Every structure is written in structure tokens, then in C-alpha cells.
Amino acid sequence: MERSHQLEHLFQYCNGVSVGCACVAAAVFFRMVKKAIGILGVIHDRSKIIDDSLEECRSAISHTTESRASINMPPILNPDRVLSLFKNMLDEDCELLYLSDRPENLIVRNIAVPPLAIRPSVFVDGGTQSNESDITERLKRIIQANASLQQELSETISTSKSLAGWADLQMEVAQYINSDVRGVPFHMQAAKPLSGFVQRLKGKQGRFRGNLSGKRVEYTGRTVISPDPNLKITEVAIPILMARTLTYPERVSHHNIEKLRQCVRNGSDKYPGARFIRNTDGNLLSLMFSYRKRLADDLKFGDIVDRHLEDGDIVLFNRQPSLHRMSIMCHRARIMPWRTLRFNESVCNPYNADFDGDEMNMHVPQTEEARTEALMLMGVQNNLCTPKNGEILVASTQDFLTSSFLITRKDTFYDRASFSLICSYMGDGMDLVNLPTPALIKPIELWTGKQLFNVLLRPDANMRVYLNLSVREKNYSKSGETMCPNDGFVYFRNSELICGQLGKATLDFTNAGNLC
Incomplete structure (x- = not known):
């Protein structure tokens, strides 16, 4: 900061000098220096400099037009003259201007000629003539x-x-x-x-982009993307055709030997199968033409089987251009038919992806250490917010917003069977879910749609999850708050939705302070 202040002070002082100054080292008297109009040229404006030699011949100059024009024209400093002036600068002046090197090095005097290896001759249409x-x-x-x-x-x-x-x-x-x-x-x-x-x-x-960053490596795939709202945000659907080509080296143990034996029997063309076996002695056996049944029976602990991708495998998903760290994240594979890579459209925002023909890349980590590192550091569940300002990146969109708005209407009710069925979709079947007290008891037990979100936020009554939030939706009447006739004031109290229809202001990623 001190350096910038000193340079600014020096710059202001130089701008305040209107008469000019003499340079002892260069033996010249300087005035304003500015860029000339055109490609090259630096003008040394000496119009106000009183020179004794100019006064002596002023009478002779006044008789000829050419002389007057040449005298009034400011001299242009060519690169050779500028180089000589820079060489005459004192080291003390360079230190005053905070120059890290001598100023004459700013003038290009030599040009590096690259070797012929990077500028070869190009033959025209495969003939003998070259350019x-x-x-x-x-x-x-x-x-x-x-x-x-x-x-x-x-x-x-x-x-x-x-x-x-x-x-x-x-x-x-x-x-x-x-x-x-x-x-x-x-x-x-x-x-x-x-x-x-x-x-x-x-x-x-x-x-950079075409040769260094554009390399194609092993264990990667690339194809067109499409949406699948039935997938989890942590999942990516991989076509079976791609899963048969991409492999993961799994070591044989007591827990997976039967599964890997079946993969070896299926071979490389039948899914789920395997492509290679690496014995403990270092031999690599291909399963494309080998006698697979015998190799499966001879499989022993410590061997490595390059099996096809299966559900739950760790993969890296990337869309170019990679502008921030969330442009490449970790997903779990879900092997499905068809020919496109599919993922939940709620994850479009981090990738800046849409489904008008975009293509995305996938990479399969090949070691347990890489899989663990990718899952912990690059997992979608660990990158829901942007590190720039903490804004939500992965949030509800499109059909999720519509369904949430319809479910939380005042006149939406569910019986015990429907309410329990929807609650069962919220977990993996192992979570404890306590049904809340029904909103209506007679003539039959009915639960409201708002109570579904209560279960979603706090499925177990013993969970210490207490959400308190108030949001004004677009249909808010701007009066009454919780008594809004349009039910546009969303109010959560201790993880219970008291009033309001959930919409874009509450669930979308474009609003700060939302439910996400």
C-alpha cells in the first residue's frame, strides 16, 4: 500500500510540472511526452521550451515556409532514441520508480526463433508441394x-x-x-x-484447451445428458453399454468372492460381468476368449477382477467449461437402459447444464483411496452451497416446485394409507417415522399436505431439529401475515409448517434465506 501511495504522489507531482525539467544524465531538457497518432511514435513536445540556438536563427527561419513547418513539428522519438535515453537512466531513478529491472529491457532488441519442430512445413493435399x-x-x-x-x-x-x-x-x-x-x-x-x-x-x-486440457484418458465416458426426476440428487444414471466398457478393479475377499465369480462367468459381453483378472503373481488374463468357468473356480483371495460398473459405484461427473469447483462433483452410479447420462434436474444449477443437447463427462476412480476422497470432498451432498457467499446451488425446481405448491394447499387432505405411502418415499425403509396427529378425526382420519413437510423435516419426534422460518411468497396479500387469505405467508415454527403454500420464494435456489 505504501508503494502505491508513493507512486501516486510521484505521478501527481510530474503532472504538475508545466515548464519542463533537465536531465543531467541524458543531457537533454524534457517536456511533455505523449503517444503519436498512428502505429508507432512517441512525441516529445518542446513547443514551450526556450532554446538559445532557436532564438539566434529565428530571423532566418521566418523567411522559409518549410523551415517554419519543420521547427513547429514536435520531434518523434524512435525506438533507437528511446533505448539510448533508457540506458542513461540512473539506478537511483529506477529505484525511485520501483522498477524491478533496467528500463532498456522494455525495448525488444532480439526475437527468439522457435525450432523447426513446432513450425514444420505443411504438405498440400499429400503431394510434393509444401507450404x-x-x-x-x-x-x-x-x-x-x-x-x-x-x-x-x-x-x-x-x-x-x-x-x-x-x-x-x-x-x-x-x-x-x-x-x-x-x-x-x-x-x-x-x-x-x-x-x-x-x-x-x-x-x-x-x-491449452485443445491439447493439454482436452486429452482423452482411460476409464472415462462422454455422451448426451437428459433429466430423470426419479433419481436422487447424488445419483447419475449410466447406460448399460457404457457400464460394460468402464470397469473397476475390485479385490477378491471373503465377502465378494461369489459375486465376482459370477461376473467372471458372465464375461465381458454379458452384464454384470468382468473384462480382466489380475492374479497375485501379476498375470493379466482377458475374459473375452478364455475358459471363464475354470477361471471363476480358480479365483482366490487377493486376485483383482476388473468388473463392470454396478449400482453404487463412485463416479465423477463434469460439465465443461469448469468455471468453479462444483463443475465436477461425485455421484453414485445407477445402471439403467437407453443411451444417455441422466441425473436429477435439481443438480443442473452447479453444472450450469440444460437438456438441449449438452454433453457431460464421467470418470471412474480406480482406487479405494480415490473413491473415498471423491465422496467426502466432491460429493453432491457436501457441495449444496457455493463457497463464494453460501448461496444454495442444489434446490427444488420445475415439477418439484409445482407439486410442493399443490400439496400445501389448504384443501389438500390424505387418508392414512396415502399419507403413510408418501412418508415411506422419504427414507430408505430403515428410518423411524412417527405419524403426526391427524388434522381431522371424524368421519375419517385425514392429514393435511402441510403435515407431509413436517414429517419430512422431522420424521422422528425425538430428533432435535427445530426450524424457524418466515417467508413471503409471490401470492402474499401484504396484509395479515399468518392470516393472509391467499395463504401466501409461509411460517415454520419448530419444524412445523403452520401456514402458507410453499413456492419458489421458499424452495428455489434463487432466493436467499429460503428453506433449502
Whole structure:
């Protein structure tokens, strides 16, 4: 912070100097320096400098128009002159300006020529005729511009022509680095577009995205995505065709030997099967053509079977571009028919995915350590909120919002059979669920739709889960709060929904302070 304040103070002081200052090291008197109009040029404005030599010949200058025009024109500093001025700067001045290196290093005097391995000649249509690489063509144009400038300087031609030579060389070097530079004169435009180094690196086909990040590796899959609201948010549906290709190396133990023997008998074409067996002595046996029944009987503890993917396996799911850490998360596999990768549409927001033809990638971790790490650090259940500000990313959407709004209406009631059936869908069958007291007892026992959310939030009466929340929905009448005639004021008290129809303001991820 101190450094920035000192530089700002120095900048303000220099702007306040209107007369000019003398540089002892450079033996010149400086005034305003600004960029000239055009490609290249730095103007040294000396219009207010009183020079004794100029006063002596003022009478002679006044008689000729050409002399007056040349005297009134501010001099343009070419790169050679700027280089000499930078070399004369004192080390104390560089330290004052917080320069980490000498200022003359800002002037490009040498250009690195890449080896032929990265700029090979390209043969046209597989024939004998070849074209040079764009980088080679750029280097050739730089050499030609440099030779032309040297010839012009040696012949001591006019200043305007030498400045044009400097400008041509400057533009060629700039296009060598980035061919999309603006302001290229018409006479310097190539007949065909020539790419620079920036064009080789950036973009979808560049070195970073196309070659380094775009590699295809083993144990991965990619296909079109589609929605499946019946899946859990932690699950991803994988086609059987993909599950037969992707494998996981499972070690044979007392608990899984019979399952793995059946996988070996099924082979690589029948699901669930296996593709390879790795013995304890290091041999790799393929199950495509081998005698699988004998290999299954000979299976022993410690062998590794590369089996097909099965339900519950850990996979990584990713959609490009990966803009934040939630762009790749961990799911559990669910092997299903058809040809697309499917997941719950409530998880679309972290991936920024939609179902208009998007494709997503899947990777299968190959070790128990990797599976555990992925599940604990990258699991969907552990990444429901964004680390930026804590906002909810995974929340109800579309049909989930509609059904919640309809279920929590005032005139929605369920009998014991329907209410118990819906409550059974909330867990895995092992959870203890205490049915609340019915809202109506006679003529039959009836429960409201609001009581379903009470069970969802607190299925067991002994659970210490106490939610207190009040939200104004879109249909709120702005008066009465809990007595709103439209039932638009949502009020939770100790995990019980007292009033209100649940809607987008309560369940959607776009609202802060919602139920999610």
C-alpha cells in the first residue's frame, strides 16, 4: 500500500510540472511526452521550451515556409532514441520508480526463433508441394522489414521514411506475437491470414484447451445428458453399454468372492460381468476368449477382477467449461437402459447444464483411496452451497416446485394409507417415522399436505431439529401475515409448517434465506 501511495504522489507531482525539467544524465531538457497518432511514435513536445540556438536563427527561419513547418513539428522519438535515453537512466531513478529491472529491457532488441519442430512445413493435399508454417512466414517478414530499415538508416534518408520503416518493423513483431492486433495498414496485410503465438495458445483448438486440457484418458465416458426426476440428487444414471466398457478393479475377499465369480462367468459381453483378472503373481488374463468357468473356480483371495460398473459405484461427473469447483462433483452410479447420462434436474444449477443437447463427462476412480476422497470432498451432498457467499446451488425446481405448491394447499387432505405411502418415499425403509396427529378425526382420519413437510423435516419426534422460518411468497396479500387469505405467508415454527403454500420464494435456489 505504501508503494502505491508513493507512486501516486510521484505521478501527481510530474503532472504538475508545466515548464519542463533537465536531465543531467541524458543531457537533454524534457517536456511533455505523449503517444503519436498512428502505429508507432512517441512525441516529445518542446513547443514551450526556450532554446538559445532557436532564438539566434529565428530571423532566418521566418523567411522559409518549410523551415517554419519543420521547427513547429514536435520531434518523434524512435525506438533507437528511446533505448539510448533508457540506458542513461540512473539506478537511483529506477529505484525511485520501483522498477524491478533496467528500463532498456522494455525495448525488444532480439526475437527468439522457435525450432523447426513446432513450425514444420505443411504438405498440400499429400503431394510434393509444401507450404511454410505461419510462424516461419512471420519470421521471414520480420527479417525483410529489419533489412529494409537498416538500408534506410544507412542511406540517411528522410526522417518520415525512416519512421515508416520503424513502424513496419514494429507491426511485424506485434503480429508475430498476436496476429489480431488492430490498426494494420493495408500494405502490410498478408494475402492469407497468418496466425501468431497467441492464436496457437488461446481458443478451443489452442494448446491449452485443445491439447493439454482436452486429452482423452482411460476409464472415462462422454455422451448426451437428459433429466430423470426419479433419481436422487447424488445419483447419475449410466447406460448399460457404457457400464460394460468402464470397469473397476475390485479385490477378491471373503465377502465378494461369489459375486465376482459370477461376473467372471458372465464375461465381458454379458452384464454384470468382468473384462480382466489380475492374479497375485501379476498375470493379466482377458475374459473375452478364455475358459471363464475354470477361471471363476480358480479365483482366490487377493486376485483383482476388473468388473463392470454396478449400482453404487463412485463416479465423477463434469460439465465443461469448469468455471468453479462444483463443475465436477461425485455421484453414485445407477445402471439403467437407453443411451444417455441422466441425473436429477435439481443438480443442473452447479453444472450450469440444460437438456438441449449438452454433453457431460464421467470418470471412474480406480482406487479405494480415490473413491473415498471423491465422496467426502466432491460429493453432491457436501457441495449444496457455493463457497463464494453460501448461496444454495442444489434446490427444488420445475415439477418439484409445482407439486410442493399443490400439496400445501389448504384443501389438500390424505387418508392414512396415502399419507403413510408418501412418508415411506422419504427414507430408505430403515428410518423411524412417527405419524403426526391427524388434522381431522371424524368421519375419517385425514392429514393435511402441510403435515407431509413436517414429517419430512422431522420424521422422528425425538430428533432435535427445530426450524424457524418466515417467508413471503409471490401470492402474499401484504396484509395479515399468518392470516393472509391467499395463504401466501409461509411460517415454520419448530419444524412445523403452520401456514402458507410453499413456492419458489421458499424452495428455489434463487432466493436467499429460503428453506433449502
